[in-house]
Amino acid sequence: MSTERASDRAYASLRAAIVDWELEPGTVLQEVEQAARLGVSRTPLREALSRLASDGLVEPLPGRGLVVSAFSLEDVAQLYELRAALETHAARLAAARHRAEPFQELEAAFTRVADVLDDDDEAHHGYYALVARFDAAIDEAVGNRFLVADLQSMRAHLARARRLSRRSQQRLTSAAAEHLAIVRAILDGDGELAANATHVHLSNALRSIRQTAPAAHASEHD
Amino acid sequence: MSTERASDRAYASLRAAIVDWELEPGTVLQEVEQAARLGVSRTPLREALSRLASDGLVEPLPGRGLVVSAFSLEDVAQLYELRAALETHAARLAAARHRAEPFQELEAAFTRVADVLDDDDEAHHGYYALVARFDAAIDEAVGNRFLVADLQSMRAHLARARRLSRRSQQRLTSAAAEHLAIVRAILDGDGELAANATHVHLSNALRSIRQTAPAAHASEHD
DNA sequence: CGCATCCGCTGTGTATGCACACGACCGCGA
DNA sequence: TCGCGGTCGTGTGCATACACAGCGGATGCG
Numbered sequence: 001m002s003t004e005r006a007s008d009r010a011y012a013s014l015r016a017a018i019v020d021w022e023l024e025p026g027t028v029l030q031e032v033e034q035a036a037r038l039g040v041s042r043t044p045l046r047e048a049l050s051r052l053a054s055d056g057l058v059e060p061l062p063g064r065g066l067v068v069s070a071f072s073l074e075d076v077a078q079l080y081e082l083r084a085a086l087e088t089h090a091a092r093l094a095a096a097r098h099r100a101e102p103f104q105e106l107e108a109a110f111t112r113v114a115d116v117l118d119d120d121d122e123a124h125h126g127y128y129a130l131v132a133r134f135d136a137a138i139d140e141a142v143g144n145r146f147l148v149a150d151l152q153s154m155r156a157h158l159a160r161a162r163r164l165s166r167r168s169q170q171r172l173t174s175a176a177a178e179h180l181a182i183v184r185a186i187l188d189g190d191g192e193l194a195a196n197a198t199h200v201h202l203s204n205a206l207r208s209i210r211q212t213a214p215a216a217h218a219s220e221h222d
Numbered sequence: 223m224s225t226e227r228a229s230d231r232a233y234a235s236l237r238a239a240i241v242d243w244e245l246e247p248g249t250v251l252q253e254v255e256q257a258a259r260l261g262v263s264r265t266p267l268r269e270a271l272s273r274l275a276s277d278g279l280v281e282p283l284p285g286r287g288l289v290v291s292a293f294s295l296e297d298v299a300q301l302y303e304l305r306a307a308l309e310t311h312a313a314r315l316a317a318a319r320h321r322a323e324p325f326q327e328l329e330a331a332f333t334r335v336a337d338v339l340d341d342d343d344e345a346h347h348g349y350y351a352l353v354a355r356f357d358a359a360i361d362e363a364v365g366n367r368f369l370v371a372d373l374q375s376m377r378a379h380l381a382r383a384r385r386l387s388r389r390s391q392q393r394l395t396s397a398a399a400e401h402l403a404i405v406r407a408i409l410d411g412d413g414e415l416a417a418n419a420t421h422v423h424l425s426n427a428l429r430s431i432r433q434t435a436p437a438a439h440a441s442e443h444d
Numbered sequence: 445c446g447c448a449t450c451c452g453c454t455g456t457g458t459a460t461g462c463a464c465a466c467g468a469c470c471g472c473g474a
Numbered sequence: 475t476c477g478c479g480g481t482c483g484t485g486t487g488c489a490t491a492c493a494c495a496g497c498g499g500a501t502g503c504g
Contacts (some may be wrong), residue, residue, distance in 0.1 A: 005457070031486070037408070041459045050269050054276035054477090056371055062484070064466070075367075082368040089307035145297075146304040146379065149278055152373045157368065171357065228488070253456070263489045268457090286456070288497070450501080459492080469485080474476090 007044035091194035094141035113176035229266035313416035316363035335398035
């Protein structure tokens, strides 16, 4: 108990499983079953499920219980509408804050992006780790608890989209270049450029997903 | 029990109390005390508190327990940054959807706004009810579960700001005119105008709050 | 008189038991 | 054979009991 609360472990475990598509959309989550699987009792598990429902990762099944929420290409499109709203604004704010240090490091990292994209198998992990650093820098720069809360909540859904399509190494290279443009705009304090560069990046990212994703997938009840 | 779940009642009750400033920022919420007050046991109350924490309306107290989250003028400023990001985008999307019906009614309602502003005491309620209809129309028009979820979560915090300053009747009249501009832009399908009109409205609303609010208020620990 | 330590209290976190609602299955009757 | 009703099982929602950690006060020692 001193290590960590059981409800936190259950939440983290379930959330990771949903994001990694180990629990696929439409999967019914029964309390006793999941509690046994995770080695906790029903009480902390219920708290974990409640938090997942607040995140929108699970939804109440009208009849009974909870199911892992659907995640179709249509959902990705909607998610990218929200992402555009939040991230273009966040980039604009970050540029206005004039916090140079973390973005100078990011500029160097995105410039040397070939390093992390060398390994075919690990290219995605390296790129995603870099993006995580970028996201953290944005969060710190905007310094807005409301905006950051929505950004972080959104990123869980965004991570689900990663399993929906196969990103080519070429796309990752382009994405890194787009990030570099955003970082440089922020360093220049050019909020409009940062917002527009973000818009461009999101547009390309969504197009890439659409082009490489399977035709249809993941209805709630499949 | 068939009527409604105890945890839902507890959540709704606590949420309303926080939004209406009956529970002021910094108030420590103890489980047994609140459970007794609301006539439920600790289990559903804990679920309610968990949801409030997800909403950001309460925050974990480092030592122990939960407190009603702080809400200062600085927080209002941050909240309005998020609001600008979400609502300008939502207005743009609503204009693109071309769903005329609800907005035609709203155009008429905002034009006849003098009707609801007649009564000095009830002017705020009438205006807020009108805004609620506007918000609902936006939600329906954007048809985006992710964006709508963030909008609705944000509105709880926004409602807290209403107690922070005194809106004059003149300001309400102006606000209604600003809403009218947004509604007409949506009806015209002019997304950029809708976004910019929203931006103008939010700027004026925030200025009004700043001008009429007390100098400082509501630190977390007072 | 000051400080450290021990003890008890308070309150959270977790486990478990209980009640009820919904659905499925089975048996009976037409 | 088909329709209907009753009964049982499954699973959630709620209540309560228990364990433990943090904190404050009291007490004893220096």
